[in-house]
Amino acid sequence: MVEFINVTKSYNNYPIFVNLSFRIVPNKINQIILPQSAGKSTILKMIYGAEKPDSGFVRVFDFNVTDLNYTGILLLRRYLGIIFEDIRLISNMTIKENLKAITRLTKRNLFLSEEIFEMLSIEHLLDKYPFELSISEQSLVNIARGVIYNFPLVIADEPLRYLSFDYKVKVINLFKHLNENKGITFLIATLSPIDDDFYTIELSYEKG
Amino acid sequence: MRRDNVKIALFFIFVSFVLTMSILMGIFFTMNSYVQQKKSKIPFYIFLKSNASLKDVRDLIENIKQFKGVERVKLIDKKEALKRMVKKFQIDPSLFVSNPFPYSVEVFFKPNYISERFFERFKEYILSPIVESVKYPKRVLEEIEKVHSKMVYFSEIVMAVLYGVEFIVFLSIMTIFYSHRKFDYDTLKFFGIKRFTIMRLFLKETMAPILYGFLFSVVLVVALYFIYEKYGQLPFVSKELFQSAQKDTFILNFIIGFFFTLFSSILVFLINDEKV
Numbered sequence: 081m082v083e084f085i086n087v088t089k090s091y092n093n094y095p096i097f098v099n100l101s102f103r104i105v106p107n108k109i110n111q112i113i114l115p116q117s118a119g120k121s122t123i124l125k126m127i128y129g130a131e132k133p134d135s136g137f138v139r140v141f142d143f144n145v146t147d148l149n150y151t152g153i154l155l156l157r158r159y160l161g162i163i164f165e166d167i168r169l170i171s172n173m174t175i176k177e178n179l180k181a182i183t184r185l186t187k188r189n190l191f192l193s194e195e196i197f198e199m200l201s202i203e204h205l206l207d208k209y210p211f212e213l214s215i216s217e218q219s220l221v222n223i224a225r226g227v228i229y230n231f232p233l234v235i236a237d238e239p240l241r242y243l244s245f246d247y248k249v250k251v252i253n254l255f256k257h258l259n260e261n262k263g264i265t266f267l268i269a270t271l272s273p274i275d276d277d278f279y280t281i282e283l284s285y286e287k288g
Numbered sequence: 289m290r291r292d293n294v295k296i297a298l299f300f301i302f303v304s305f306v307l308t309m310s311i312l313m314g315i316f317f318t319m320n321s322y323v324q325q326k327k328s329k330i331p332f333y334i335f336l337k338s339n340a341s342l343k344d345v346r347d348l349i350e351n352i353k354q355f356k357g358v359e360r361v362k363l364i365d366k367k368e369a370l371k372r373m374v375k376k377f378q379i380d381p382s383l384f385v386s387n388p389f390p391y392s393v394e395v396f397f398k399p400n401y402i403s404e405r406f407f408e409r410f411k412e413y414i415l416s417p418i419v420e421s422v423k424y425p426k427r428v429l430e431e432i433e434k435v436h437s438k439m440v441y442f443s444e445i446v447m448a449v450l451y452g453v454e455f456i457v458f459l460s461i462m463t464i465f466y467s468h469r470k471f472d473y474d475t476l477k478f479f480g481i482k483r484f485t486i487m488r489l490f491l492k493e494t495m496a497p498i499l500y501g502f503l504f505s506v507v508l509v510v511a512l513y514f515i516y517e518k519y520g521q522l523p524f525v526s527k528e529l530f531q532s533a534q535k536d537t538f539i540l541n542f543i544i545g546f547f548f549t550l551f552s553s554i555l556v557f558l559i560n561d562e563k564v
């Protein structure tokens with residue numbers, strides 16, 4: 081589903097990864113554990129084509145992302161659930177509009193798993209604007225947006241960062257529920273292990 | 289919903305554009321109409337020979353009316369001319385054995401046709417055996433023509449410079465608008481939304497304040513007209529002249545403002561948007 085083969089990436093001639101290779105396990109909740117500023121977001125951005133590797137291959141759903149043109153990248157992104165580290169809710173849309181924006185703007189009749197509102201206790205937030213929400217509420221909406229369409233692969237960049245313990249538990253249970261009942265594969269980048277049931281990916285690379 | 293200051297700024301920029309340019313253009317049109325009105329009052333005199341009969345004169349008038357640009361033709365009857373002179377100077381009419389006045393004709397032209405060159409062409413056109421001489425106030429015509437062409441040139445320059453400046457203002461506000469929204473647009477791209485769809489979204493957002501701006505301007509213009517109609521008065525210029533000149537400038541500037549917004553939005557989007 082996602083495979084990195086000898087990927088090298090550097091910023092301003094400073095290498096982040098040299099020959100990074102790993103493969104995620106389909107139908108599992110995968111976690112990548114890396115310390116602060118070690119390139120977690122860069123790995124995820126390379127999956128959805130926001131960053132290009134200097135060399136090597138990034139394979140997602142049998143496509144080599146590095147070979148895709150921009151139209152191809154946009155098409156690939158339509159089948160990925162993305163949970164951003166910096167939340168990224170659309171500021172001038174209500175929460176409901178934010179959640180439905182993908183189906184409305186891509187003119188796809190996607191199924192929305194509305195039970196997620198209940199599972200994350202965000203039903204009362206639907207008619208509000210992002211600025212009216214606390215950072216943890218915004219984070220919950222960000223998570224909901226990533227999983228609501230039941231895309232086969234969800235990539236999440238530190239999804240629990242802004243959440244209290246109770247909400248962290250709710251989110252972990254939601255991920256497990258979606259993984260077990262709908263077969264959704266998760267790839268979570270995190271600073272520390274989240275759950276013992278999650279599969280920790282062994283990254284093979286030479287440090288920059 | 290949270291107040292969107294960039295939209296508010298765009299709304300006011302549009303309203304001030306439409307009103308400022310309409311008023312300025314209206315003033316120039318009024319001045320133009322005023323000068324043209326003055327021009328059209330310049331008569332072209334045709335003095336006929338004393339042996340010319342009334343029938344000859346009427347034929348000549350019919351002929352003149354066919355000439356392009358003629359607004360009206362006035363026959364100065366010789367009997368009427370004598371009667372007026374006698375009355376004016378209180379002269380005994382029996383002193384005149386015969387009428388010393390010939391027939392004469394005053395020709396008035398439409399404002400656009402009044403120029404020295406045109407008058408000279410017309411002079412050649414009306415050459416006929418019954419025409420004694422033709423005259424027109426050459427000096428006055430020269431002066432008024434000079435003033436008019438200077439005024440037209442000045443107003444064209446002023447309007448061109450102002451439209452250029454306004455377009456730069458629109459480009460600047462659109463750049464701010466796009467920067468304000470860039471984060472949201474990039475997010476949408478991460479979900480696979482096409483750039484064309486995002487451009488449509490951007491245009492929709494920039495055009496919305498224009499619609500409200502138009503409605504607001506209409507209300508404002510109606511209110512201003514009402515106040516002007518009731519209390520206003522421009523020296524030397526009739527209300528009718530001012531209003532007729534103002535009539536279309538508002539619509540014209542709304543259309544120009546609409547296209548300025550549209551073009552500047554597209555231009556800013558094409559320049560600033562990135563493939564992320």
